[in-house]
Amino acid sequence: MSYTLKLSAGELSRYRLMAEYARDTETADWTAAGIGSGARVADVGCGPGAMLRVLAEIVGPTGAAHGVDQDPDAVAAAGEAVAGLGHASARAGSAAASGLEPGSYDSVMCRHVLGHNGGAELEIVSHLAALARPGGTVVLVDVDGTATRMHPDDPDLADLTDRYLAFHRARGNHLLAGVQLGWLLEQVGLAVEMFRHIGPLMRIPPGLRPAGWAARDALVEAEFAAAEDLLRWERAFARLDLVTPRPWGHVAGFLAVGRRPAAS
Ligand SMILES: C[S@@+](CC[C@H](N)C(=O)[O-])C[C@H]1O[C@@H](n2cnc3c(N)ncnc32)[C@H](O)[C@@H]1O
Numbered sequence: 001m002s003y004t005l006k007l008s009a010g011e012l013s014r015y016r017l018m019a020e021y022a023r024d025t026e027t028a029d030w031t032a033a034g035i036g037s038g039a040r041v042a043d044v045g046c047g048p049g050a051m052l053r054v055l056a057e058i059v060g061p062t063g064a065a066h067g068v069d070q071d072p073d074a075v076a077a078a079g080e081a082v083a084g085l086g087h088a089s090a091r092a093g094s095a096a097a098s099g100l101e102p103g104s105y106d107s108v109m110c111r112h113v114l115g116h117n118g119g120a121e122l123e124i125v126s127h128l129a130a131l132a133r134p135g136g137t138v139v140l141v142d143v144d145g146t147a148t149r150m151h152p153d154d155p156d157l158a159d160l161t162d163r164y165l166a167f168h169r170a171r172g173n174h175l176l177a178g179v180q181l182g183w184l185l186e187q188v189g190l191a192v193e194m195f196r197h198i199g200p201l202m203r204i205p206p207g208l209r210p211a212g213w214a215a216r217d218a219l220v221e222a223e224f225a226a227a228e229d230l231l232r233w234e235r236a237f238a239r240l241d242l243v244t245p246r247p248w249g250h251v252a253g254f255l256a257v258g259r260r261p262a263a264s
Pocket of ligand 1: 015018044045046047048050051068069070071074093094095096110111112113116117
């Protein structure tokens with residue numbers, strides 16, 4: 001199934017914001033999962049590489065950080081994000097058959113990918129588990145898409161969120177993917193060491209646009225929106241950018257860590 005979020009300068013800055021927020025709030029989880037200096041890590045569904053860059057900085061030149069994505073534009077952007085770091089790279093591949101070396105990673109991360117792959121979640125997580133070395137970990141991050149909130153809200157932007165969710169539902173995607181993470185890890189034989197809510201809950205900076213906006217062309221193509229809706233949402237974002245004090249936004253994100261048995 002084709003992917004729906006189009007890369008743009010705005011999307012790249014959204015990914016960087018998410019990666020920096022994750023570095024600020026998840027470092028202890030990553031350390032416990034074995035992501036530290038000298039570790040060999042994979043980032044499956046790495047997108048434009050904002051997180052891959054953070055991982056490459058953490059593992060340093062004695063480690064390795066390998067990104068994989070099915071979207072050639074994302075692979076190119078990820079390659080640029082880690083340019084100059086000889087221990088980091090990005091390649092084209094699928095989340096269920098990445099082409100990375102099985103059993104060779106201290107930790108395999110996969111963020112915001114499962115919610116776009118309705119029906120293939122177990123196949124993907126099973127592949128991620130096979131990439132980890134015995135005793136290595138899989139780190140999953142995903143959201144409960146039905147719990148995205150903003151306050152004060154704007155009815156036009158709430159409408160964009162509703163249509164984006166309806167679009168995902170129609171494609172067979174699991175809107176509660178984040179809530180499934182612990183179960184998925186157990187299904188593929190990993191021991192769940194962590195499963196927690198990670199937010200974010202933050203003031204929305206001016207200029208930030210949600211994933212639904214990056215999917216606008218796909219929404220129009222699938223007839224979940226029309227050209228007039230895009231204009232209406234553009235006007236709503238222009239209004240939102242002027243609101244003071246800044247509104248609060250909540251995304252129900254979840255992080256789960258599963259460990260492969262030492263002798264498997
Ligand atoms: C929402 S982005 C997240 C990017 C990155 N993991 C992050 O959190 O910043 C999802 C990425 O996963 C990729 N993706 C989705 N399904 C995939 C699949 N089945 N195989 C490989 N890549 C996939 C998309 O192309 C996209 O770049």
